[in-house]
Amino acid sequence: MTTLYDDLFFRTNMWDVGQLPSPPDAYESPDIIPSGIYPTNNPQAYFSSNYNQDVGQSLVIDGPNYIYLRTKNLASGAQSGKVSLYYTPTSLLLYPNKWQNNALKTSDQQLQVFVQATQPGDIAVTDNPFVWEPSAISGDHYCLISRVSTPKHDNPIPQVGSYTDLTAFILNNPGFGWRNVSLTSANSPTFDTTVDYTQGTEAGSITFQLECTNVPGGASVAFSAGTPGPDPLIVLEKTTVPQNNGSWNTSVTCDVPANYQTNITYSYWANGTTPQPGFKLRLKALSYVDQSSQFFHLLRTPQQLGASPELARRMSAQRGIVLGSHVTIGR
Incomplete structure (x- = not known):
């Protein structure tokens, strides 16, 4: 038996x-x-x-x-x-x-x-x-x-x-x-960087924005964190950087619970391209508020914060602030 x-x-x-x-x-x-x-x-x-x-x-x-x-x-x-x-x-x-x-x-x-x-x-x-x-x-x-x-x-x-x-x-x-x-080695990033993220005691909507400065078109970027809690998860899947004039960014917006903590990894694939002088990848955490906020008139427009055209349209009636950022600089 x-x-x-x-x-x-x-x-x-x-x-x-x-x-x-x-x-x-x-x-x-x-x-x-x-x-x-x-x-x-x-x-x-x-x-x-x-x-x-x-x-x-x-x-x-x-x-x-x-x-x-x-x-x-x-x-x-x-x-x-x-x-x-x-x-x-x-x-x-x-x-x-x-x-x-x-x-x-x-x-x-x-x-x-x-x-x-x-x-x-x-x-x-x-x-x-x-x-x-x-x-x-x-x-x-x-x-x-x-x-x-x-x-x-x-x-x-x-x-x-x-x-x-x-x-x-x-x-x-x-x-x-x-x-x-x-x-x-298939899909191995050229490099990645991991940074701590701590939400603090207040839940809220956070925009995670990856800014690419002098990153050549044809390269790819992504970021992710595995810790559950945000809706949606903090994930930007591998995205190809389009041809650009030296500045391009992409983002995801998540509802993040209070006291949430994780590590976020952002990744870069050269895909055969050559980094340009002044190459930078900067991951930002931004908060946007509407006119009911006491801080509304002190903050900046989405365009001033470098939002993508899509995000700028979606947040057009709001103002935002960069709560924190982390940068990787090409040498």
Whole structure:
């Protein structure tokens, strides 16, 4: 008779239904999901709907890769837990001492993410992805290791020193997942820059504006943050810079909740172009207000703030202020 695990678990491969011991091969978990260089809208709905598929992608070298974890609830009732994610260069024998100190973080610098399944059989997905910018390495492979800790099974990382103990650990611990992942240079940015963003105690509509100065037409830019909360997410997907006279910008406007904190990564792809003298990328956070604000007559028009024609039309009756900015200057 097959014995099933009784808690949140990660599959070792597509054929794993939670049986003990876990079926080989162990390094193919479809529940560790590198999803590309942009966060996913409504990850709970998306990654639970394709649970019968492996939708993981290769890791983009030096890009902000967003990685989601999903677990299935094999407990008899509701269950919750905290998940963690680790990495290591691929090795034939992945003893825990090779990866236990290599924990990845989310955009808001969390080492653990809460997940919850309200019913038996539910799929619980991280709403806050881990983010990682892997460097190129010899062999072009890493291994990602996931861990879920619940009230029923804390699943501490064991001290394993022999291959017999390693075998037992892999086969008898469905609270851990393993995935070998390959690297790709396709879509690797020429560079990216990460900057902290803290909303403060007041919720509000914030325009995130990326200004390109002396950036050649044909290059591309993007920015993103994985931390959930803003509506929509703080994401500008890869956008080609048009031919311009030395100044061009693009933006997204988001409703940001109070006390929100994250890291925003903005990226640049040269795409074979040559940066011009005076090259700058500047990420700004702006707030616009209408005439009911006491500050309206003290602030600047969208055009004065360098808004794109579309944003200037949309904000034509409003005035704005730059709350903060971060610049990368070409040398």
